[in-house]
Amino acid sequence: MTTSETKVLNKRDLMKVFWRSFTMEWTWNYERQANLGYGFAMVPILEKLYKDKPEEKAEALQRHLEFFNTTPHVSTLILGISSAMEEQNSTQEDFDTSSINNVKVGLMGPLAGIGDSLLWGTLRIIATGIGTSLALQGNILGPILFLLIFNIPHIILRYICMMGGYKLGAGFLTKMQQGGLMDKVTYGAAIVGLMSIGAMIATMVTVNIPLSYGEGDSAIIIGDILNGIIPGIIPLLFTGFIYWLVTKKKLKTTVALLMILVIGIIGSLTGILGI
Amino acid sequence: MLQAILLGLVAMIGNATFLAGTGLLDRPIVMCTLTGLVMGDVKSGIIIGAMMELAFIGAFSVGGAIPPEMISGGVLGAALTLASGNSPEVALTIGIPVASLALILKNACKIFILPYFVHKADQYAKEGNGEGVSRMHMLGGFLYFNLPLGVFVATAYYLGNTVMSTVLNAIPSFVQNGLTIATGLMPALGFAILASMIVNKKNAVFLFLGFLLAVYLNIPVTGIALLGVVTALIIVGIQPAQVSTALAGGDEDDDF
Numbered sequence: 001m002t003t004s005e006t007k008v009l010n011k012r013d014l015m016k017v018f019w020r021s022f023t024m025e026w027t028w029n030y031e032r033q034a035n036l037g038y039g040f041a042m043v044p045i046l047e048k049l050y051k052d053k054p055e056e057k058a059e060a061l062q063r064h065l066e067f068f069n070t071t072p073h074v075s076t077l078i079l080g081i082s083s084a085m086e087e088q089n090s091t092q093e094d095f096d097t098s099s100i101n102n103v104k105v106g107l108m109g110p111l112a113g114i115g116d117s118l119l120w121g122t123l124r125i126i127a128t129g130i131g132t133s134l135a136l137q138g139n140i141l142g143p144i145l146f147l148l149i150f151n152i153p154h155i156i157l158r159y160i161c162m163m164g165g166y167k168l169g170a171g172f173l174t175k176m177q178q179g180g181l182m183d184k185v186t187y188g189a190a191i192v193g194l195m196s197i198g199a200m201i202a203t204m205v206t207v208n209i210p211l212s213y214g215e216g217d218s219a220i221i222i223g224d225i226l227n228g229i230i231p232g233i234i235p236l237l238f239t240g241f242i243y244w245l246v247t248k249k250k251l252k253t254t255v256a257l258l259m260i261l262v263i264g265i266i267g268s269l270t271g272i273l274g275i
Numbered sequence: 276m277l278q279a280i281l282l283g284l285v286a287m288i289g290n291a292t293f294l295a296g297t298g299l300l301d302r303p304i305v306m307c308t309l310t311g312l313v314m315g316d317v318k319s320g321i322i323i324g325a326m327m328e329l330a331f332i333g334a335f336s337v338g339g340a341i342p343p344e345m346i347s348g349g350v351l352g353a354a355l356t357l358a359s360g361n362s363p364e365v366a367l368t369i370g371i372p373v374a375s376l377a378l379i380l381k382n383a384c385k386i387f388i389l390p391y392f393v394h395k396a397d398q399y400a401k402e403g404n405g406e407g408v409s410r411m412h413m414l415g416g417f418l419y420f421n422l423p424l425g426v427f428v429a430t431a432y433y434l435g436n437t438v439m440s441t442v443l444n445a446i447p448s449f450v451q452n453g454l455t456i457a458t459g460l461m462p463a464l465g466f467a468i469l470a471s472m473i474v475n476k477k478n479a480v481f482l483f484l485g486f487l488l489a490v491y492l493n494i495p496v497t498g499i500a501l502l503g504v505v506t507a508l509i510i511v512g513i514q515p516a517q518v519s520t521a522l523a524g525g526d527e528d529d530d531f
Contacts, residue, residue, distance in 0.1 A: 009510070024297065140308070192503035196503060204462045
C-alpha cells in the first residue's frame with residue numbers, strides 16, 4: 001500500500017510521545033540505559049500504527065527496547081524521527097526496518113554531544129549561577145528561578161525537537177552531517193559553556209591564603225601578591241590542578257570531593273588557607 | 276517520626292525528577308529548600324542548598340556515568356544540620372559521605388532489582404503487549420529506587436538524628452573552618468568535570484576569555500554567558516556558506 005497519503009499520525013499522537021518522553025531516565029539501567037524509557041514513549045504510536053498487525057507490533061516494541069542513551073531533554077528529536085519512520089514502515093511494504101535503529105544509533109551520540117554542552121554545560125550553569133547567588137542570601141527566589149531558568153527553555157526545546165524530528169524524519173541525520181551544521185552547533189555551544197565556566201571559576205571558587213611573610217605592618221600577605229599579578233589566579237590554578245587529577249589521573253569524583261575536604265581541614269589547621 | 280516520613284517523601288519527590296523530564300528537582304538547591312520547609316527553617320534550608328549546589332555542581336549524569344546520590348546527601352545533610360542547630364557548612368560533612376553511601380545503595384538496586392523489570396518488559400514486547408511495557412516502566416522506576424530511597428532517608432533520619440547531633444556538636448573549630456574553606460574550593464571540581472566534557476585544543480581559549488572578562492571587567496556570569504552566545508554566533512557565522520547548504524537541503528525534503 002504505497003500511496004502518497006501516508007500520514008496516519010496526528011498532533012495528538014505526537015503530544016502523547018512528548019509527555020511520555022519526560023520519564024526517559026526513570027528506569028535508567030546499566031544493561032541498555034534509557035531503553036525502557038524510550039520504548040515507553042513510543043508505545044502510543046506503535047499501538048496506533050500496528051493496531052491490527054500483532055506480529056509487526058511485537059517487532060516494533062522490541063525494536064524500541066534496544067540500547068538508547070542521549071541527553072534526555074532533547075531525546076524527543078530522535079523520538080520524532082522514529083515516529084516518522086515507524087509511520088512510513090507501517091504504510092510501505094518495502095521499508096527497511098533496520099534503518100530505524102540505525103538512525104537512532106547514529107544520532108544519539110552526536111545529539112548527546114550537543115545536548116550535554118547545551119543543557120548541562122550551559123543552561124544549567126546559568127540557572128545555577130543566578131539561583132545560588134540569590135539562595136546564598138536565603139532568598140526563596142533562588143530555588144524558584146533556578147528551576148524556571150532551566151525548565152522553561154528546556155520544555156520549549158523538548159517540544160521543538162519533537163515536532164521538528166517528526167517533520168524532518170529520517171533525512172535529518174544526513175542533512176545535518178553533510179552541511180557540517182552539527183559541528184557548528186557543537187562548537188557554538190562549547191563556546192558559551194566554556195566562557196560561562198571560565199567566569200564561574202573566577203567568581204565561585206574561593207581560595208584565601210592569609211599566610212604572610214615578614215612582621216607587623218610590613219608583612220606581605222602571599223594571597224595579595226598572587227592576586228596582584230592576575231586576580232583570581234589561585235582559583236584558576238586550583239581548578240587546573242583538579243582538572244589534571246580528574247582527566248589525566250582518572251581520579252573518581254567522590255575521592256576528589258573527599259580530598260578537597262581534607263585539603264580544607266589541613267589548610268585550616270596549618271593556617272595556610274583561610275576563610 | 277512524622278518529620279522522618281516527610282523527609283522520606285521529599286527525597287521521593289527529588290527522585291521523581293526522572294519522571295519530570297530530568298528537570299533538576301533532585302538538585303541540592305531544591306531538596307534543601309524543601310527540607311528546610313519540613314524542618315521549620317526555610318531560610319537556612321535555602322542557604323544550605325546553595326552551598327551544597329555549588330559543591331555538587333559537577334555531580335550530574337553524563338554519558339552513562341552515575342554521580343553521587345545527592346538527593347539523600349542534600350536532604351539528610353540539611354535536615355541533620357538544622358536539627359542540631361549547626362552552621363550550614365556542616366551539612367557538607369554529612370552530605371558528602373551520605374551521598375557516596377547512598378550511591379552504593381542505588382547501584383545495588385540497579386544491579387539486583389531493576390533488571391527484573393527491564394527483562395519483564397522485553398517479554399511483554401515479544402507478546403506485543405504495549406501496556407505491559409508501559410507498566411514495567413512506571414512500576415519499575417518506582418519500586419527499584421524511588422521507594423527504597425524514601426525508606427532509606429526516613430530511617431536514616433529517624434535513627435541518626437540524636438546520634439548525629441552529639442557528634443556534630445563535638446566537631447572542633449579548626450575542622451569547622453576547614454569545611455568552610457573546602458566549601459569554597461568544591462566548585463573547582465565541578466568546573467573541572469564540566470570543562471573536561473567540552474574542552475579541546477581548538478576551543479580552550481574561550482574558557483580563559485570568560486575568566487579574564489570576569490576578573491578584569493567584573494561582568495557577572497549571566498552577562499558572560501550572553502556574551503558567549505554572541506561570540507558563538509559571530510564565529511560560527513564567519514563561514515555561512517556551509518550552513519545555508521544544510522538548510523536548503525532541509526527544504527527539499529519536506530515534499531514527501
